[in-house]
Amino acid sequence: MATYISHSPAETEALGEKLGRVAQRGLVIALSGDLGAGKTQFVRGLARGLGVAGRVHSPTFTLVNEYGGGRLPLFHLDLYRLETAEQIRSAGIEEFLSPEGVSVIEWAERIANEEGRMKNEENAKRMVRVRIEIMSETERKIIYDDFGA
Numbered sequence: 001m002a003t004y005i006s007h008s009p010a011e012t013e014a015l016g017e018k019l020g021r022v023a024q025r026g027l028v029i030a031l032s033g034d035l036g037a038g039k040t041q042f043v044r045g046l047a048r049g050l051g052v053a054g055r056v057h058s059p060t061f062t063l064v065n066e067y068g069g070g071r072l073p074l075f076h077l078d079l080y081r082l083e084t085a086e087q088i089r090s091a092g093i094e095e096f097l098s099p100e101g102v103s104v105i106e107w108a109e110r111i112a113n114e115e116g117r118m119k120n121e122e123n124a125k126r127m128v129r130v131r132i133e134i135m136s137e138t139e140r141k142i143i144y145d146d147f148g149a
């Protein structure tokens, strides 16, 4: 695990960008943290690191936003609205847990059970967990599985 203190949205984006530059096909990034922590901000950097052009917004009416045009396709999921186990089961997220590109999942804590199932070594290599904690208005503590940045 690594810890990074971010002092601005730009610094949070820059960490995402570093991860985007080294991301391999099949990587799943599990983001957690409170409302307004900076998860979407992190995804903006990730997209930039992958060379994806265009704007990044959380999917609100769909499960996933797909961004192309980069080194690899980026699948952006936001599970905030999935509250019950049944909603999670029927949402169809399985395919994004072994993506033909890179998946990034906001509110990944919603699928804590599925994450538990993914703990075998094969999958662990393909998953990076990133937790963003709000320290103050502009300061964030970002705790993440080391990806060699």
Ligand SMILES: Nc1ncnc2c1ncn2[C@@H]1O[C@H](COP(=O)(O)OP(=O)(O)OP(=O)(O)O)[C@@H](O)[C@H]1O
Pocket (backbone or CB within 6 Å): 006, 007, 008, 009, 010, 011, 012, 033, 034, 035, 036, 037, 038, 039, 040, 041, 042, 058, 106, 137, 138, 139, 140
């Ligand atoms: N160091 C920082 N890193 C990231 N965001 C910051 C930082 N300091 C302030 N902010 C602000 O916090 C907000 C983060 O919003 P963002 O949408 O990225 O959060 P989120 O975690 O995706 O929230 P949600 O759970 O609602 O999707 C933005 O308004 C951003 O400007």
Ligand SMILES: [Mg+2]
Pocket (backbone or CB within 6 Å): 039, 040, 041, 058, 106
């Ligand atoms: Mg968000």
